[in-house]
Amino acid sequence: MSVTSGPPAIAARGLRRTYNVKPTAVVALDGVDLEVPPGEFFGLLGPNGAGKTTLIKILTTLLLPSEGTAKIFGFDVVDDVKRIRRIMNMVAGGEQSGYGILTVREQLWMFSQFYGLSRGEGWKRVDELIDAVGMGPERLQRVGTLSTGQRQKMNFARGLLNDPWILFLDEPSLGLDVAAARAVRELVTSWKAAVPGRTVLLTTHYMAEADELCERIAIVDHGRILAIGSPAELKKRVQRESIFRVEIDHLDGGPSALAAIPGVVSASPAADEGGQVDRQSVILNLVLEEDGVLGGVVVALSRMGSHILALRKSEPSLEDVFVELVGRGFEDDGAISEPVEVG
Amino acid sequence: MAVSASPSAAATPGLASPEWGGFDASRTADPGSGAAWRGFSAAVRLGWQMEANWTDPFLFFIFSVAKPVSAALILVVMLGIVAGSQDQEYRSFVVVGTALWSLVLAGIAGLAWSVLDDRERYRMLKYTYVSPADFMLHLLGRGVARVAVGAMGAIITITVGILFLGVPFDVASVDWIGFVVVMVVGIVAIVAIGVMLAAVCLQTRQESWSYPDAVAGAMFLVSGAVFPLAVLPFVGQAIGLVNPLTWWIEGVRMAMFPGGVNAIGGTGSLWTQLTGSLAPDTTTTALVLLATGALVTLAATSIFRISERRARDRGLLDRTTGS
Amino acid sequence: MSLYEHCRTASPAEAAEWTRRQIVMTDLRSVYGRAYPRMSGMLREPSWVFFEILLPFLATSAFVFVYRALQAPPQYIGFVVLGGALTSFWLNVVWMMAGQLYWEKAQGNLELFFAAPMGFMAILFGMAMGGMVMSSVRALVVLVVASLVYGVTFEVDQWYLLIAVFLLTLAALYGLGMVMAGLYLVWGREAFQLNQLFVEPVYFVSGLNFPVMSLGLLGALAIATIPLAVGLDAMRQLAFVGSPFPPGTPSVEVEIGILILMAIGFTLFARVMLAALERRARRVGSLSVRWQ
Numbered sequence: 001m002s003v004t005s006g007p008p009a010i011a012a013r014g015l016r017r018t019y020n021v022k023p024t025a026v027v028a029l030d031g032v033d034l035e036v037p038p039g040e041f042f043g044l045l046g047p048n049g050a051g052k053t054t055l056i057k058i059l060t061t062l063l064l065p066s067e068g069t070a071k072i073f074g075f076d077v078v079d080d081v082k083r084i085r086r087i088m089n090m091v092a093g094g095e096q097s098g099y100g101i102l103t104v105r106e107q108l109w110m111f112s113q114f115y116g117l118s119r120g121e122g123w124k125r126v127d128e129l130i131d132a133v134g135m136g137p138e139r140l141q142r143v144g145t146l147s148t149g150q151r152q153k154m155n156f157a158r159g160l161l162n163d164p165w166i167l168f169l170d171e172p173s174l175g176l177d178v179a180a181a182r183a184v185r186e187l188v189t190s191w192k193a194a195v196p197g198r199t200v201l202l203t204t205h206y207m208a209e210a211d212e213l214c215e216r217i218a219i220v221d222h223g224r225i226l227a228i229g230s231p232a233e234l235k236k237r238v239q240r241e242s243i244f245r246v247e248i249d250h251l252d253g254g255p256s257a258l259a260a261i262p263g264v265v266s267a268s269p270a271a272d273e274g275g276q277v278d279r280q281s282v283i284l285n286l287v288l289e290e291d292g293v294l295g296g297v298v299v300a301l302s303r304m305g306s307h308i309l310a311l312r313k314s315e316p317s318l319e320d321v322f323v324e325l326v327g328r329g330f331e332d333d334g335a336i337s338e339p340v341e342v343g
Numbered sequence: 344m345a346v347s348a349s350p351s352a353a354a355t356p357g358l359a360s361p362e363w364g365g366f367d368a369s370r371t372a373d374p375g376s377g378a379a380w381r382g383f384s385a386a387v388r389l390g391w392q393m394e395a396n397w398t399d400p401f402l403f404f405i406f407s408v409a410k411p412v413s414a415a416l417i418l419v420v421m422l423g424i425v426a427g428s429q430d431q432e433y434r435s436f437v438v439v440g441t442a443l444w445s446l447v448l449a450g451i452a453g454l455a456w457s458v459l460d461d462r463e464r465y466r467m468l469k470y471t472y473v474s475p476a477d478f479m480l481h482l483l484g485r486g487v488a489r490v491a492v493g494a495m496g497a498i499i500t501i502t503v504g505i506l507f508l509g510v511p512f513d514v515a516s517v518d519w520i521g522f523v524v525v526m527v528v529g530i531v532a533i534v535a536i537g538v539m540l541a542a543v544c545l546q547t548r549q550e551s552w553s554y555p556d557a558v559a560g561a562m563f564l565v566s567g568a569v570f571p572l573a574v575l576p577f578v579g580q581a582i583g584l585v586n587p588l589t590w591w592i593e594g595v596r597m598a599m600f601p602g603g604v605n606a607i608g609g610t611g612s613l614w615t616q617l618t619g620s621l622a623p624d625t626t627t628t629a630l631v632l633l634a635t636g637a638l639v640t641l642a643a644t645s646i647f648r649i650s651e652r653r654a655r656d657r658g659l660l661d662r663t664t665g666s
Numbered sequence: 667m668s669l670y671e672h673c674r675t676a677s678p679a680e681a682a683e684w685t686r687r688q689i690v691m692t693d694l695r696s697v698y699g700r701a702y703p704r705m706s707g708m709l710r711e712p713s714w715v716f717f718e719i720l721l722p723f724l725a726t727s728a729f730v731f732v733y734r735a736l737q738a739p740p741q742y743i744g745f746v747v748l749g750g751a752l753t754s755f756w757l758n759v760v761w762m763m764a765g766q767l768y769w770e771k772a773q774g775n776l777e778l779f780f781a782a783p784m785g786f787m788a789i790l791f792g793m794a795m796g797g798m799v800m801s802s803v804r805a806l807v808v809l810v811v812a813s814l815v816y817g818v819t820f821e822v823d824q825w826y827l828l829i830a831v832f833l834l835t836l837a838a839l840y841g842l843g844m845v846m847a848g849l850y851l852v853w854g855r856e857a858f859q860l861n862q863l864f865v866e867p868v869y870f871v872s873g874l875n876f877p878v879m880s881l882g883l884l885g886a887l888a889i890a891t892i893p894l895a896v897g898l899d900a901m902r903q904l905a906f907v908g909s910p911f912p913p914g915t916p917s918v919e920v921e922i923g924i925l926i927l928m929a930i931g932f933t934l935f936a937r938v939m940l941a942a943l944e945r946r947a948r949r950v951g952s953l954s955v956r957w958q
Binding site for chain 1: 670671673674675677678679681682683684688691692695696698699700702703706707710711773774775777778779780781782783784789945948949950951953
Binding site: 405406409410411413414416417418420421422423424425426433437463464543546547551552553554556557558560561563564568569570571574575 | 711713721725728729731737738742757769772860863866870875877
């Protein structure tokens with residue numbers, strides 16, 4: 001039986017978590033249902049306090065749910081704690097953990113022992129991972145002297161020490177510069193792709209990161225999942241049509257000539273982003289019912305004798321999706337829209 | 344853009360005016376003693392919150408008292424085993440010494456633990472350091488709460504000694520002025536030693552939590568706290584004679600329990616050999632305390648500044664060092 | 667094969683099932699792994715030599731001079747020296763084991779330890795082992811130097827028994843340390859402050875500087891409950907054979923029995939309690955709350 005045909009990497013049903021704090025109890029998770037198949041790169045997006053970290057802590061066996069069940073590759077997070085800890089690892093952003101007195105190499109080796117690697121195997125794996133995350137020059141530097149980015153790279157290396165089958169990343173790019181964040185994304189992507197069945201659950205505030213990495217995303221707010229889907233599917237919630245920006249050398253008959261094509265919702269002149277006043281070409285915004293209509297537009301333009309100089313698709317960003325879904329919740333005085341499975 | 348030091352001078356506020364949010368150079372001037380006092384008192388309040396808010400008052404009381412009372416009882420039992428319960432004078436000697444030692448430990452530990460707390464646990468040391476408030480004043484303020492707790496422990500231990508352990512006490516014979524003078528100067532000296540230890544902790548790692556206990560334990564040997572200095576070899580006595588804590592404890596004994604065993608002098612003691620007198624009188628004790636306390640305070644200030652500079656130079660102010 | 671293709675198991679199910687040998691070896695490796703930072707710390711910041719060895723020796727010396735001032739019989743100097751040596755281990759238990767979990771939580775290491783598959787007692791044991799190196803050096807210095815300087819004469823008939831009692835005392839002490847460490851998962855900062863209660867008050871009831879049965883009933887209670895008290899008393903009886911001890915002092919055999927019960931009992935209790943407390947901490951959510 002292959003990994004991908006086995007039990008889901010994550011299966012949560014009716015997950016609830018309440019913190020009994022003063023003055024009133026806080027409901028951090030309010031009935032979360034989630035299923036992530038093996039091999040998926042899954043993202044959690046949500047504002048601060050949405051419940052993302054609480055969900056991760058339950059799935060990584062650090063926290064018990066108040067109600068509901070959750071399983072990691074078929075192992076229950078409440079009762080099969082040891083088994084889960086053997087097949088998962090976690091990396092959180094902004095971590096300050098570590099023993100300042102140890103070198104990077106020693107710190108990682110210590111954790112390799114906790115994950116059951118033999119002494120020699122541990123050192124070998126540590127050295128490989130240190131090179132993989134680009135910390136070769138810092139391998140003998142004390143943890144207490146590392147910069148934020150270096151510490152996070154070290155944390156990533158720690159997260160991969162035990163070849164986890166599921167890796168939980170809780171805002172891993174926090175505090176990293178652009179280059180370091182990109183390197184980390186490439187590292188995780190490469191690692192995941194190398195073996196079928198490896199699964200990643202990512203929480204992040206960086207929309208671009210989620211858009212780039214995640215195959216599916218859940219948008220979380222007030223402890224509930226508001227929407228789940230691929231980035232493209234989620235964007236379709238905000239904008240169901242396809243919008244293209246096309247630049248052509250000339251257009252006989254004006255934009256209305258294109259508006260008559262079946263599937264074209266509208267065609268209108270677009271502002272010149274370059275600010276050129278004396279441009280000879282024509283730039284149009286085309287709103288189509290779907291991507292497939294574009295072919296007909298291209299044929300029509302060709303028949304009209306127009307040549308396409310540039311063509312670009314305009315999409316809403318995940319941020320637009322996020323604001324639309326989460327903002328609606330705030331406006332409705334806490335009434336949350338029903339979660340929607342998209343696609 | 345011109346920057347004006349007198350923003351109110353212009354009739355129409357320009358870009359440099361605070362009303363426009365512009366830079367006001369006068370804000371970089373020394374804020375004066377008022378601000379220093381505010382910073383110190385804020386640190387005192389913070390220290391008290393951190394010392395006293397971790398449990399209910401009853402448990403806090405027990406915690407504050409158990410340590411010094413136990414220390415006194417250890418000595419009393421030792422005394423009782425060997426000398427029997429007859430030597431009340433010596434019992435008074437050890438009870439007062441150990442009671443005051445709780446104040447010593449609190450004073451020494453107060454600042455050192457504040458450095459370690461703020462650097463390792465709360466990670467606030469760097470923020471405190473870069474604020475306009477004086478760093479040493481802040482640490483002193485943070486240490487005040489522990490000193491207060493130590494003082495409470497000392498008072499209660501002496502009270503227990505008087506009420507239950509047969510320590511003789513006559514209110515009418517107490518030299519209150521001498522007591523106040525000695526206490527004020529002594530506490531300054533104790534805090535100065537604490538400043539020195541805080542300077543050390545700025546350089547060392549998290550495990551330095553035990554250093555105040557270790558230092559207090561070592562000084563216990565050469566302070567005449569629980570036995571007269573004359574018992575020590577001459578080297579030990581010499582160290583004891585330049586130790587302000589020796590003179591402080593003795594000064595408190597003389598003020599509160601006059602006529603008891605003297606820790607500094609005695610037949611064959613170094614003091615007697617150097618001065619010819621059997622024991623120092625009250626004035627001598629106070630003056631030597633003042634002199635040794637001043638020396639320690641000066642040394643502490645210098646050591647702290649050197650340590651602070653070294654910590655800045657090596658980036659130690661915001662590191663964590665767990666193991 | 668690229669680095670990322672390296673995969674030790676073919677499936678999560680295979681990776682999740684460990685043999686008994688794997689579990690035991692991981693725990694043993696974790697003991698060494700956790701002891702490693704402690705031992706490295708000793709070598710990399712040598713200030714402990716002054717603060718953890720020399721100064722405590724001077725503190726022990728203070729009590730020696732108290733007895734000298736009282737012109738006590740010579741065996742009392744020996745009692746103080748032996749007590750001073752054993753305090754090293756007690757302080758290691760209180761500060762470096764019991765209080766350590768509080769620090770680990772504050773630094774964010776605690777949740778990483780719990781998310782890893784090794785047994786948590788292995789971590790505690792590793793902490794103990796790492797700290798024991800320093801404590802042993804301190805105890806040895808106090809014992810040897812103080813004995814030489816203050817002329818302590820040991821009268822030992824049964825060396826093997828003395829060593830056995832010492833090891834049993836350590837086992838009981840560290841078992842108690844594990845119990846205390848578990849309590850920190852629950853009590854947080856309150857336990858850390860209470861830690862300080864476990865120094866002088868324990869020294870007093872354990873008879874650090876005098877035979878514990880001098881305290882009468884209190885001493886008997888201490889012998890029954892505190893490893894430091896019973897271990898120290900047994901070691902004194904073995905190290906100073908022929909010295910008078912207060913009436914009612916249990917025999918060495920009885921005290922050895924108590925130590926064995928303590929060593930086993932505390933360790934078993936710690937194991938059960940840590941599991942229960944971990945579950946409670948997971949329920950309450952206190953594994954990663956730092957300022958609790």
